[in-house]
Amino acid sequence: MNWRLFAWGGVAAAALFLTIGGGWLLTLPSRAASGNAPPIASQEGDATIAALKPPKRQRPLIAIVGINEQTETTDYLMPYGILKRADVADVVTLATRPGPVTLFPVLKVEPDATIAAFDAEHPDGADYVIVPAMRRDDDPVVVQWIRQQAQKGAIVIGVCVGTMVVASTGLLDGKRATTHWYSLKDLREKHPTIHYIRDRRIVVDQGVATTTGITASMPMSLTLVEAIAGREKAEAVARDIGLPHWDARHDSGAFQFTRPFALTAIGNTLAFWNKEQLGIALAPGIDEVSLALAADAWSRTYRSRTVTFAATAEAQPSRNGLRILPDQVAAQWPAERLLQPVGSLAPAQALDQTLLRIEARYGGRTADFVAMQLEYPRERVPD
Known part of the structure; x- marks a missing residue:
């Protein structure tokens, strides 16, 4: 189902x-x-932060991409709001075509630019590309654009069922990943070479990060702030948004x-x-x-x-x-x-x-x- x-x-x-x-x-x-979320070993946490370090710029460029015809509300807006609040990177919202992005299940926004305009202004690509859930996992325009950004050295982050969109690019083949609990069956059936990791809200493997369900974009954003600007800055942002603790721990059951x-x-x-x-x-x-x-x-x-x-x-x-x-x-x-x-x-x-x-x-x-x-x-x- x-x-x-x-x-x-x-x-x-x-x-x-x-x-x-x-x-x-x-x-x-x-x-x-339900059980207890297993703790995250310090070595694993350190490895996650190291894997998410900015690949290009000292002040990174973060692109949040969506399709105009329905992109998940919180997946699109929460990383934007938290990362803009942190002010540790330049953050832009993108759409595949001109015009507003109709989010689901609610809200409509005007993105900063189209992917074509972004490419013209930044031919060397983004440092990070955040991929929300979308109505289509296999939209050919967005899939091709994500592949191109990865080829230019961007770290790609699939939020929630955005994992399925990233999986459609082939970037997750043979890698470890997670996704929204309800999409796990689809992930396994459509992409059998991907290794699902349970009990983790965030999984990073060779330049691609994925998260569990919708609210995981909050700890994911804080983890990204920590990778860019350090633990002290991330803790300050976490206090500001009212989240005293965050890491990859998760009780999948x-x-x-x-x-x-x-x-x-x-x-x-x-x-x-x-x-x-x-x-x-x-x-x-x-x-x-x-x-x-x-x-x-x-x-x-x-x-x-x-x-x-x-x-x-x-x-x-x-x-x-x-x-x-x-x-x-x-x-x-x-x-x-x-x-x-x-x-x-x-x-x-x-x-x-x-x-x-x-x-x-x-x-x-x-x-x-x-x-x-x-x-x-x-x-x-x-x-």
């Missing part, structure tokens, strides 16, 4: 579940096999397809009479990381759809200069469907607060369902 059923089609997912039948649900585990996960997807999808359109006010200076995490989380409940609104149709500049286009032009939003601002909270705390608000509105199962999709460690409610 494909992860994209959850990223793009709740109705399709529920229809498939119902077609398979209730007997199949009984074969699913009642809970994930805590994330799997369970009966509560399936039942929540079905129940929330079929409750068509109880859907909400929730509004997030866009304003200049909004923190793009907190916005991405909150909007992404609320849009994965299968009970709500999140839209942004502003008084004009003009793009609103984020805290770090990214231009975000409102979904709707409106001066205000109905109070009962207006999401509370998260911009005053550190990004990591914004996600925790959002999950608590989802739990208060829709129940603990739905909050856990969202956290599972984001591959975010969270205390589960009892079954």
Whole structure:
């Protein structure tokens, strides 16, 4: 079963579940096999940092690439926001074609440049290329461009299901990698020479890095800051975004397809009479990381759809200069469907607060369902 059923089609997912039948649900585990994330040996951590050292420039150039037709919201915005906040590299957002990038499951942004314009300005290529999840794993334009950047010496970083995009380039053949828990079956079937590594949020092998699910782009970004500017700088940025600890440790067994996960997807999808359109006010200076995490989380409940609104149709500049286009032009939003601002909270705390608000509105199962999709460690409610 494909992860994209959850990223793009709740109705399709529920229809498939119902077609398979209730007997199949009984074969699913009642809970994930959660354990303790194994510690990371200091030698392994040091090797990861060494492997991610800037390959070319003293002040590196980081390109975050996406396709215009749907690139994952948090994969695209979180590395941008954290790395721009750190100010240890020049960071640009790119698209394969002119025009805005429609992110999924929510938000629309104006990228800094197209890949063609980037190539014209930087013929020697980027130092790092960050690859989010995309609607297509094998978009020929983006696949060819990533290959070319690697040939020019860039370190390629696949975030979440961006691993599948990087795998389509052939750069991961015979190497170690990880990906979002729900895409592991696809990775093994389509790219059998790749060696999957469990219990690691970040895996680096010969110029290519990969991560687990969506929220792993936060520790990945901090690891990159450490590789570029040292531990002290990374710790300062981590305090700023509200993440006191980060490394590659991960409990892979805590994330799997369970009966509560399936039942929540079905129940929330079929409750068509109880859907909400929730509004997030866009304003200049909004923190793009907190916005991405909150909007992404609320849009994965299968009970709500999140839209942004502003008084004009003009793009609103984020805290770090990214231009975000409102979904709707409106001066205000109905109070009962207006999401509370998260911009005053550190990004990591914004996600925790959002999950608590989802739990208060829709129940603990739905909050856990969202956290599972984001591959975010969270205390589960009892079954």
